[in-house]
Amino acid sequence: MSINHFPNFRYHPDPVATGNVGPSTTACSICQQARGYVYLRDAIHPGREDYSEQICPWCIADGRAASALNIAFACSLDVDQDVPETALEELSQRTPGYVSFQGEKWLAHCRDVCRFLGDATLEQVRQASAASIAAWCAANDADEALWSELASDYAPGGDIGFYTFECLHCGLIQFHVDAA
Template structure:
């Protein structure tokens, strides 16, 4: 990540994930063109072009000024209100086919690593096994169908990969159109 961008604990490389990109657009909050612009979702009842610079995201001014969130609090069970606030109002969100959700591990929000396919997920066996277990609980897949679905990640579906900020464990959830 570029050294001049703010650091986001729960989304450490928003350039790699595509949530922030180089751009000449003007930030809807500070009205400045700073060379970087946010590209993912912003949830608000107001009519606003959700083009924000990373600095207005990091300091919370964009979320405060437009009474909105960059991520839903869904999935952030068991973490402090401060962590919920940092993830939803001071961290870049990410694009997903379904409603994005943030994962939790060790009583803290996990850091979003990015969208991955099966080949990338195999490099993180703990995340793959947790995803298998979650999908078994879901009950929609028998073992054969589950393995076909997982091996097809990266085509019709993808996995959202996270890393625990406390212990470093990787976890994931499946996202499909």
């Protein structure tokens, strides 16, 4: 299976790079095909089942997995901004999620959900634009001193997470920050 055929996720463009979909020879529990990749995370559902490493990204992309099992993938409940129901539905039912320390949060901008680009690099955090920092301060009711403190303590893979989101409309980069 060529990577060219990999499904296109509007809100999570490269879930392999972000570490949430990975190569696998396992047959998908929905389409029964071994397509080379599976979703590595558990789905969002009330039961005790663990759906990690058994659903292929194609069955996430076309909504088959969400409707067959009545599950969700990315969490749409935590989106603060006013965005259309269709965007929230695409996010929760047809988009691979990610994991963070305190539970995933998806950022929004320009009345749409942003696309998730994964853990920030050190450079992305240290060189964050004034607009990115201002957006974070406003969203978290915090001042720039706190941003600077968190940013200077950041080491990818450490106890503080900086998750990067990009607005699909104006290109603003925003960070969701949380800690272990």
